[in-house]
Amino acid sequence: MKNRILIFVFFLLSSACLTLTAQNADSLTIKRIFSGALTDTTSYYNLRYLTGHYGGRLAGSAQSLKAVKWTEQVLRNMRLDTVFLQKCTVRHWERGGKETGKVISAKAGNHNLSICSLGGSVPTAGNGLTAKLVEVKDYDELKKLGKEKVSGKIVFINHPADPSLYNTFAAYGGVAGYRVRGAVQAAYYGAVAMIDRSATTSHDNFPHTGILHYADTVTKIPALSVSTNDAEKLSHWLKTDPDLTVFLKASCNELPETASYNVIGEIRGTEHPEEIIAFGGHLDCWDICQGANDDGAGVVQTIDVLRLFKSLQLKPKHTIRVIVYMDEEMEQRGAKAYADAAKDRKHIAAIEADRGSFTPWGFSIDAADEQVKKVQSWKNLLLPYGLFYFEKGGSGVDIRDLKPQGVPLFGLVPDSQRYFDYHHSVNDSFDKINIRELQLGTAAMAALVYLIDKYGL
């Protein structure tokens, strides 16, 4: 009996030692990953090139196709095992030049508005429209006004994003719906156009654009976003002169759908090449900005995960693959094309990086409870690099279509405080990027990929 106990104790100790040794090896590899990321400037200069040369690369645009070509060349230069384009068909909406917005009032004065069309908006007819303005805070107020008071007017939805919320994505989520569906709601009551307050807690002079949805049941009316500062002023002028009129001119244009591409590159797995760990960001961005944080950062970081694996000579057992998605901003056609094609290949996990270039905190995990727990068991390896967040939650719209296939999904979660200051506005430019924060995002994803590849989910 005593011997049996001794053997058992010995067994326990051996397992503990083996676990410790494995943890130690992992800890050293993860240290190499972070050091490797922090001492290489490739992703930063890739982002500088992408944003500097191919800004405004909205799906369907000439810029987006140039960006596809450039991305493909970047991946080819890395001498990966596979590089290919994956075709998708995308909308081709154009802004057609800068919009005009003017307040016209004898009492409140004449003022230019800092304004831009929402993505997918119809143009104003002819040489623009002039109409009275009616301000509402939400759909309840709109409903109360009813057709009588709204018909023939421009509806101005002035609902500020709630700054009291810690989570800026929650603050954004609380108002983005007005941008997406406000035009339909306003048109239902007979409005001739809709102006939405920009979806940001920031007080700035830049309109923040973004996609809008129309419905077949009501007239498609022009929909524009006004900067938060001008939203405050507009509200003030309207109190000074309830009869003021606004002139709007927008020359948007919806062209025929056209071909575009996801760009894909991979390092083949040594043991299970048929099984894939996927990660990616989206190449397209709004036409009015460089798309540095949304989502040039995610693109160069996920590409850099492959570079890191190569330069550190980490040989993954499973195939690791970057997908540079097309058309996240409008219709996620690239994501759909990828998910369709993915049915043929087992995906162990998919990671999306689309929340900016800021210091990474961890991952939001859309997977089974046991899988979440498994990832949480790696926390001590990652905490020394500020990665403390590994919680159940949504991942991202470019990978969500993999969920029905049972793929565990991960969204990289960086610090979110500054993201919506830049989001979908001209402020989303390269000068907002901090090289170390960018590099750390790469390292966080590479560390997760390394652990998933080694231990599975």
Added chain:
Amino acid sequence: MKNRILIFVFFLLSSACLTLTAQNADSLTIKRIFSGALTDTTSYYNLRYLTGHYGGRLAGSAQSLKAVKWTEQVLRNMRLDTVFLQKCTVRHWERGGKETGKVISAKAGNHNLSICSLGGSVPTAGNGLTAKLVEVKDYDELKKLGKEKVSGKIVFINHPADPSLYNTFAAYGGVAGYRVRGAVQAAYYGAVAMIDRSATTSHDNFPHTGILHYADTVTKIPALSVSTNDAEKLSHWLKTDPDLTVFLKASCNELPETASYNVIGEIRGTEHPEEIIAFGGHLDCWDICQGANDDGAGVVQTIDVLRLFKSLQLKPKHTIRVIVYMDEEMEQRGAKAYADAAKDRKHIAAIEADRGSFTPWGFSIDAADEQVKKVQSWKNLLLPYGLFYFEKGGSGVDIRDLKPQGVPLFGLVPDSQRYFDYHHSVNDSFDKINIRELQLGTAAMAALVYLIDKYGL
């Protein structure tokens, strides 16, 4: 017996319920604290005023005294229970105008260097000095060269901060010693001046200054900092022409010591007014910058903790006190004056905010293990606000003199990735401040003060 068990179970359940209710009340109060901080712009505009009007407020300077006066007025306007100045005597070192640094070489060309005197440096004699340059990476290399090869020359210590380290304070700590003691080491081998590579991982064109220490045993030689970009170039030019000379001119001036002040304000405790929970940042900053992150942010945030308590009508049991310290950068004379005076009053805790305005992560705690554990037991209340870091470690130089009095010390720990990009250089300016990140630092400290006040340590 059965009854006793029932009573015991009832007792357990009641305690659990009471604990839960207390936690719920705390959770609601902490939510109010964060909402209150995120919806008030006072600290941001205080910082804009302070940095815009009283930049370069090094201890001893006219600017620093104006800043003291302004700070006192800010506290008086808040209608606190007590506001007072606490005298200290400070050094009065002046830069005396912009420094000149020039490379002179027939082979490598003539070039201006982006250079500035280190804090406390002696000037160059007469109209400047011209000497040959010798580059070393560290003191071992300096020792190997010895007096023969160093004497009469300018020593250039070119030791880059290690970018591979995740913790930028560790990277800074690895090189700051060359700035502090490099002049003494170089002078020991007969050098006529010392040029130090700026202590930052950032590649920029701005010299980063900071304090240096002389020793009585060796000649005081002029000591300057060169921007990291120019350090790279200088090294390159020196390889091109090992005989190149450098011209240096610095007009620093050490004036007689002079009077200055800590600024102190407090809300009196309702139950234990004689016991103090203290928090503060330092008002002085280097003369070449606005001192927005180092440490205007800490000043306005800790002042804002008092504003928050007042506006939320939180009545602390103990006196809560802000100390706006003078002279952190040179000799910590304000800190010493405070610690001396503090002997008469029991301090429950002291918090220092001096690591920049970035998103707060938590606190570094210099206290007994049980006190650290107690703070860690509050983690679940704070984690919803991204506060995950509550670890044993150093606090800050303005409160460390309270340690011998047994005071538990806390250092606010924000995200550190960008701090040393700005630190002690002209880049430490107001435009680098994000309002939400600044506000969150206030909230983090207010929440900690609230919990310490309620539950003790």
